[in-house]
Amino acid sequence: MVLNYSQPLEISNLTSWLDSTLRGNLSEFWALLIEFVLVAVVLLTAYAVIALILIYAERKITAFFQARYGPNRVGKWGLLQSVADMVKILLKEIVRINRSDRFLFFAAPFFMIIASMLTFGAIAFGKGLHAIDFNIGVLYVTAVSSLGIIGVLLAGWSSNNKYSMIGAMRSGAQFVSYELSAGFALMTIVVLAGTMQFSTMIEGQRYCWNIFNGHISSIIAFVIYLISGHAETNRGPFDLPEAESELTAGYHTEYSGLQFGFYYLAEYLNMFIIASIATTVFLGGYMPIQVHGWDGFNQIMAYIPTYVWFFGKTAVLIFLSLWVRWSFPRLRIDQLLNLEWKYLLPINLVNLLLMVILVLTGFTLTGLFPGLF
Amino acid sequence: MAQQIIFFVLAAIIAIFSILAVTAKQIIRSATYLLFVLLATAGLYLLLGYNYLFAVQIAVYAGGVMVLFIFAILLTNRPGENVKTELPVRRVAAGLTALAGLAFCGHIIYWNIKRVGDLVAQSDITPQQLGHSMLGTDKYQYLLPFETISILLLACIVGAIMIARKR
Amino acid sequence: MSSVSQYFSGLFTGIKSLMLGMSVTWKELWTKKVTQQYPENRGTLVISDRFRAELTMPHDENNEHACTACGICQMNCPNGTITVNSKMIETEDGKKKKILDTYQWDLGMCTFCNLCVLTCPSDAIKFENTFENAVFTRSKLMQQLNHEGSKLREKKKEPLIPKGE
Numbered sequence: 001m002v003l004n005y006s007q008p009l010e011i012s013n014l015t016s017w018l019d020s021t022l023r024g025n026l027s028e029f030w031a032l033l034i035e036f037v038l039v040a041v042v043l044l045t046a047y048a049v050i051a052l053i054l055i056y057a058e059r060k061i062t063a064f065f066q067a068r069y070g071p072n073r074v075g076k077w078g079l080l081q082s083v084a085d086m087v088k089i090l091l092k093e094i095v096r097i098n099r100s101d102r103f104l105f106f107a108a109p110f111f112m113i114i115a116s117m118l119t120f121g122a123i124a125f126g127k128g129l130h131a132i133d134f135n136i137g138v139l140y141v142t143a144v145s146s147l148g149i150i151g152v153l154l155a156g157w158s159s160n161n162k163y164s165m166i167g168a169m170r171s172g173a174q175f176v177s178y179e180l181s182a183g184f185a186l187m188t189i190v191v192l193a194g195t196m197q198f199s200t201m202i203e204g205q206r207y208c209w210n211i212f213n214g215h216i217s218s219i220i221a222f223v224i225y226l227i228s229g230h231a232e233t234n235r236g237p238f239d240l241p242e243a244e245s246e247l248t249a250g251y252h253t254e255y256s257g258l259q260f261g262f263y264y265l266a267e268y269l270n271m272f273i274i275a276s277i278a279t280t281v282f283l284g285g286y287m288p289i290q291v292h293g294w295d296g297f298n299q300i301m302a303y304i305p306t307y308v309w310f311f312g313k314t315a316v317l318i319f320l321s322l323w324v325r326w327s328f329p330r331l332r333i334d335q336l337l338n339l340e341w342k343y344l345l346p347i348n349l350v351n352l353l354l355m356v357i358l359v360l361t362g363f364t365l366t367g368l369f370p371g372l373f
Numbered sequence: 374m375a376q377q378i379i380f381f382v383l384a385a386i387i388a389i390f391s392i393l394a395v396t397a398k399q400i401i402r403s404a405t406y407l408l409f410v411l412l413a414t415a416g417l418y419l420l421l422g423y424n425y426l427f428a429v430q431i432a433v434y435a436g437g438v439m440v441l442f443i444f445a446i447l448l449t450n451r452p453g454e455n456v457k458t459e460l461p462v463r464r465v466a467a468g469l470t471a472l473a474g475l476a477f478c479g480h481i482i483y484w485n486i487k488r489v490g491d492l493v494a495q496s497d498i499t500p501q502q503l504g505h506s507m508l509g510t511d512k513y514q515y516l517l518p519f520e521t522i523s524i525l526l527l528a529c530i531v532g533a534i535m536i537a538r539k540r
Numbered sequence: 541m542s543s544v545s546q547y548f549s550g551l552f553t554g555i556k557s558l559m560l561g562m563s564v565t566w567k568e569l570w571t572k573k574v575t576q577q578y579p580e581n582r583g584t585l586v587i588s589d590r591f592r593a594e595l596t597m598p599h600d601e602n603n604e605h606a607c608t609a610c611g612i613c614q615m616n617c618p619n620g621t622i623t624v625n626s627k628m629i630e631t632e633d634g635k636k637k638k639i640l641d642t643y644q645w646d647l648g649m650c651t652f653c654n655l656c657v658l659t660c661p662s663d664a665i666k667f668e669n670t671f672e673n674a675v676f677t678r679s680k681l682m683q684q685l686n687h688e689g690s691k692l693r694e695k696k697k698e699p700l701i702p703k704g705e
Contacts, residue, residue: 029375065565069575104405136500139428146436150408153443157401165447172444179436196500327565328558343551 010305012128039131047120047269054268055082058322065326089264092257097160100254104158109255109262111151116266116273118144123276124198126286126307137198138190141277142183145232148266149175152241152251155263159254167250170333171234171241177340178228178238184348185225188217188355189281192364202285207292209284213365217355222282224344224351226320229274231336233267236325240333275317279310283317286310379420386413398455401446408439425500592652592667595645597685604693605686607664609640613656621649622656639692647673648681 018038022031056071056079063070071078097105122141124130134140149172156168192214193201201210211218231238234250242250252263279285286306290298331339358364387410394406415430506514576585587593599605609626623644631637657665665685675681 064569064573067568067571067574069573069577072577101399101401104402107405134424134428136424136428139425139432139500143428143432143436146432146440149440150435150443153440153447154401154405157443157447169444169447172440176440323562323565323569327561342547 010127011307012126015128043117043121043131046125047117048265050272051265051268052082052086054272054318055085057318058268061319061322062326065323086261089261090258094257094259095254097254100160101158104154105254106259108151108155108158109259111154112148112266113151113262115145115148115151116269118147119273119277120269122198123273124202124280124285124310126305126310129286129307130199133197133199135195135197137201138186138196138281142179142186145270145273146175146179148270155255156251159251161254163247163249164251164253167241167243167247167253170247171251173333174234174238174241174336175232177337178231178344181224181228181340181344181348182232184345184352185221185228186277186281188221188348188352189214191352191355191359192218193281198280198285202280202287205284206287207290208365209282209287211282214355214358215365217351217358218282220347220351221355222278224348225278225282226274226317228340228344229278230321230324231340233270233274235267235271236321237328237331238336239330240336243330271318271321272314275314275321276310278317279313283313285313376420380417383413383416383420386410387417400449400456401443404439404442404446407442408435411435411439423498425498425503587669587671589669591669591671592654593671594647594668594673595650595656595665595683595685596668597643597665599687599690600693602693603687603690605640605664605690606662606693607640607643607686608662608692609638610661612659612661613665616655616659618653618655619649619651621646640686643685645683645685646681647683648678 019031019035022034026034059081060070060078071081074081074084096102119141121131122134122137122144124133132140152171152175153168156164156166156171159165189201189210190196192210193204195201195204205213211222214221230236234241241247242252247253252260255263286309288298288301288304288306288309290301359367362368390406390409390413394403394410397403397406411430411434415427415435418424418427418430507519508514508516510516578585597605597607607624609624611624611626614622614624623642625641625644626638627641628636628638652667654667657667
C-alpha cells in the first residue's frame with residue numbers, strides 16, 4: 001500500500017516504459033528478443049562492474065584492518081586500481097600446460113563462472129529488477145550454485161599438478177560439506193516464510209524481517225548460513241584450498257590470464273551472491289524499513305529506491321565477511337570438517353525442528369503480535 | 374517456434390554427448406560428457422515448465438551425483454589413462470546388453486507415447502503440492518515409499534560407516 | 541567433565557573467543573594508519589641515525605680528513621668493496637710519508653656490515669643514513685670518498701667524529 005506511492009528514482013519505471021514502447025512498436029517475438037538480450041547484457045555488465053567494485057572495496061577494507069592505506073596511487077584514492085588490474089589480466093598470456101587435459105582445462109573455468117552467473121540471475125536487485133523468479137527460487141539457487149564445484153574439481157585434475165589436485169580435493173570436500181549446512185539454513189527460513197519464491201518471500205517481510213520474525217531460530221540459521229556461505233566461497237579462515245604456503249594457489253595454480261580471471265571474478269561474485277541471498281532471505285531483500293502504523297516514516301523510507309536498500313544491506317554483510325576474514329587464522333582440514341559435521345549440522349537439524357515447532361505453535365513474532373508486525 | 378529450436382538444440386546435445394560419454398577413452402572425460410547430458414536434460418525440464426524437476430535434476434544429478442563421480446574417479450588409480458579396448462567376447466556381450474536395454478526402453482516408450490497427452494494435463498506442480506503428496510497417506514500419496522527409501526538410505530550410511538571403520 | 545557438557549562448553553567458549561577476536565580487529569580498523577607515503581613525506585621522513593646507507597669520509601672546513609691510508613679498512617672488508625690507493629711523498633723535513641691518494645668505495649658490492657668503520661684506528665670514515673642511493677648506471681656506484689685536493693689533518697686537533705658514536 002505504502003510502496004505504491006510514486007517513487008521517481010525507481011529503475012522499474014524505466015524498464016516498464018521500455019517494455020511498453022517495445023511492445024507497442026514491435027511484434028511480441030521481437031520485443032521479447034530485444035528484452036532478453038538487454039537483460040543479458042545488463043546482467044553481464046553488472047557482474048563485471050560489481051566484481052571490480054568488490055575487489056577495490058576488499059583491498060581497501062583489508063588495508064584498513066591492517067593499519068595500511070591500501071591502493072591509493074591509480075586515480076583518486078586508487079579508485080582505478082581494479083580497472084588497471086582488469087586490463088592487465090586481459091592482456092596476460094594464456095599459458096598452455098604440458099601434458100594437461102586441454103579440453104577439460106579450458107572448460108573448467110566456464111563451469112565456475114556459469115554457475116555463479118546463473119545464481120546471479122536469480123537475485124532480486126530491487127523492485128522489478130529480478131531476472132528469474134521461479135516458484136522454487138531458493139532450491140534453484142542452491143542447485144545451480146553447486147555446479148561451480150565441478151569446475152574446481154576438473155581444474156584441479158586437468159592441470160596435471162599435484163598441488164592443484166590436492167587443492168581441488170580439499171575444495172570439493174569443503175564445498176560438499178558446507179553446501180549441506182547452507183541448504184538447511186535456507187530451508188529453516190523456507191519453513192518460516194512458507195514459500196520458496198524470492199519475490200513473495202520479500203513481500204512477506206514488509207513489516208517484519210525473517211531474522212526477527214523467527215527470533216532465536218532465525219538468528220541461529222542466519223549465523224550458520226553466513227558461516228557456511230563463507231566456507232563455500234573458499235575465503236577467509238576457510239581458504240585451505242588456496243593455502244599459499246602449502247599449495248601455492250590450489251586448484252587455479254596453473255591458470256593464467258583471463259582463465260585465472262574467471263576464477264577470481266567468480267570468487268568475488270560468490271561472496272556477493274552469498275551476501276545478497278542472505279539479504280533476500282533474512283533481511284527483507286530490497287524492502288525498506290517499514291513500521292506498522294508510522295505512515296510518514298514509512299513514506300520517507302519508501303522514497304529511498306529499493307535497489308539502494310538492497311545494495312546497502314548486502315554491503316553490510318560483505319563487510320561482515322571481510323571482518324571475519326581478517327580476524328581469524330586459517331582452519332586445519334580436520335577442524336574444518338569438525339566444525340561442519342559435529343557442530344553446524346546437528347545444530348542446524350535441531351534448529352529446523354525448533355523452527356517448525358515455532359511456526360506450528362504460532363510463537364513467531366507475527367504470530368505473537370499480529371497487529372504490530 | 375523458439376521452443377522448437379531450443380528443443381532441437383537440447384536434443385542434439387543429449388544425443389551427441391550420450392554417444393561421446395560411451396565412446397570416450399578417458400573415464401574422466403566420459404563423466405564430463407555425462408554431466409552435459411544431465412544438464413541438457415535439466416534444460417528439457419525447464420522447457421516443459423517443470424521448474425521443480427529442473428532444480429532437482431541439477432541439484433541431485435549435476436551437483437551431487439556427478440561431483441561424487443568425479444571425486445571417485447580422481448581417487449582411482451590413473452584416471453587419465455586411456456581405457457583399453459576389451460576382448461571381442463565382452464564387446465559382443467556389452468552390445469547385446471545395450472540392445473536389450475534399448476529394446477526395453479523403446480517398448481515402454483512405444484506403449485506409453487499415446488497416453489502422454491493424458492498425463493501432462495497438469496502444468497506445473499508447486500512444491501507445496503509435491504510435499505503434501507510425498508508425505509500424505511491418501512490415495513496417490515506416497516508416505517510409505519518415501520519412508521522405505523529413507524530406511525534404505527540409512528542402511529547405506531550405516532554400511533558406509535562399517536566399511537570406513539578399520540576394525 | 542562428561543562429553544556432552546564438554547561439547548557445549550567448547551561450543552560456547554569458541555563463540556566467545558571468536559567474538560573477542562572480532563572486537564580486537566574492530567578496534568584495529570580504526571587505529572591510525574602506519575603507512576609511510578614515501579615520496580610525499582620526504583620533508584618529514586625520519587630515518588634512524590644508525591641506519592647504514594652510505595659510507596662517507598667527513599672533511600672539516602679546511603678540506604682535511606683523518607685517513608692515514610693505513611689500509612686496515614680495505615683488509616677487513618669481506619667483499620673487497622674498499623680500495624685505498626696511497627702514494628709516497630716527501631715532507632718538508634725530508635722524511636718519506638705515505639698519504640692517501642684516492643679512497644674508492646663500491647656501493648654495489650657493500651653489505652653495510654660496518655667492519656671498516658669499527659676497525660678504522662683514526663675514525664676517518666662513518667656510515668650516513670642518506671638512503672636514496674639509486675643511480676642509473678653501475679659505474680656511478682663506484683664512489684671516491686676523499687674530496688679533491690684534501691689532505692691529512694694534523695694531529696692534536698679534536699677528532700671529527702666524537703668517540704662513542
